[in-house]
Amino acid sequence: MAVPKKKRSKSKRNMHRAVWKKKAELQAQRALSLGKSVLTNRSNSFEYPQDDEDEDDDE
Known part of the structure; x- marks a missing residue:
């Protein structure tokens, strides 16, 4: 049979x-720190894809 747990004190x-x-x-x-470092392109611990503008020039 289920028994209620003891009450936790305040x-x-x-x-x-x-x-x-x-x-x-x-x-x-x-x-927040990671977000700021990503926005300022100073992040060393987070890799994310960046758009290469060189690919758009070839077309």
């Missing part, structure tokens, strides 16, 4: 949420 709930929010904040900061 302090443990707050600690758990703080850890979860800190992880999300760190990921958002990394994503």
